[in-house]
Amino acid sequence: MDTSPTREITILPGRNRRGEPERFEAITIRPGDTISIVGPTGSGKSALINDIEVFARNDTATGRTVLVNGEFPPEEFVRDPAYKPVALITQNTRCLADLTVAEFLAMHVRSRKIADDGIVERTIALANEFTGEEIRAGARMTALSGGQTRSLLVADAVLIAAAPVLLLDEVENAGIFKERVIEVLRAGGKAVIFVTHDPLVSLLSARRIVMRDGGVERVIEPLDRENEALREALRLDGILHRMREEIRAGNLITGPVGA
């Protein structure tokens, strides 16, 4: 099997729900890329990342094909998650594993044959950077909140799965610190693809894939043209973040809000 590292993942077009060819030649994803997938609910955003996740070979409803390093990926990439270069954190993540957090992570570490004593603790510590509700090693996976589960799975994808490409389906809905997540993923040289309705997450991405009717409508590269919008989104997000923390702490917000 070809075990060379994943240099790029290429999406080749399929068809939208009306049967028309999608409007792009190829979308290439490389390490360090940030891409957001945007469009109305039901426009096919999740189907696109599912196609990437399963390395579609014209065998899904969309008819897309996904290549790794320009070729059909080796069978192990598709069949054995330990070789898979992408990790998907789904929108409706509720972990069903009937294990404690530490047991779950230890089992994942074992399945990957990783010899690293501290990795479980480091994964929990990283997850706790993404969420305001502390995750404890002895908590049951099934008892974690959506935000805790999502934080833990992102941290797992970074440290244990160590996947070069992360697919995050509506990360903003889970009450996690999305800027911190993006910062950590960027610093780690990951390629990250966000399915998102969040303006800030979209503006922080270098490319935007616009979906309509089950197909890709176009791919936008804003370059620096959205700098002002990004600054404004960061400012507003900061205000909302502070309000959220105040409200969470049980306080009344009566003073000036726009810092």
Added chain:
Amino acid sequence: MKLAVVAGPPSAGKTAVVRQTIRSLLDRHRIVYLKIDVVRAFEDEELAAEFGIPVRKVYSGDLCPDHAGVMVMRDAIAWAEREGADLLLVESAGLCLRCSPYTTQGLGIVVLSAVSGTNTPLKMAAMLALADIAVVTRIDLVSQAEKEVFRERIREVNPDLDIVETNAVQGTGMRYLLRAIEEYPQITDPDTIVLRGAPPLGVCTVCIGKTEIGWQHHFGVVRRLEDADYLFRGD
């Protein structure tokens, strides 16, 4: 003719896997389908209506459905041959999971759902231990880490089991199951087919129809509760 036996717990997605298999192989193979269930089953009618293939079903009634399947297997092969089939798909009822319906000269496919809990593979160990291929369904509903942990549990039971992960409704990943079916050898001699492992036996007097409770009414090889962790283990 090839034989494939599809087993697994209720609601694991066995019929969805069978449906995808028929849909994909129908243009190259003449397929017939046998459903074994206890009192009611509709899968045969649905698949006949959808694909126009010959189907049968058998109700096991008071007999264990997996035992019923084994009893009728030779008849089913003869029926499939009369129909001119080159692939016989047998779907079990999937109930107690303490035994395994797989035979020699047939591909053993176990279907289990990714959302059924981490310990499920351990609870259906007999069925996993004797299968050739495990199809894990509803893979779209779990995360990467959970998939890997679930696979690890399957491997604990049977390290050699071929694993196919699928969203069976969409049919993703099914190409590996289809390839396994197509590459599996034909039946060489139906009269020499045997079960791959010994099933749990009818070892107590309840099994032969006595309704009384307690040891004083019963006899046989079953040990008392205090005598052993297992009441009975076949060799």
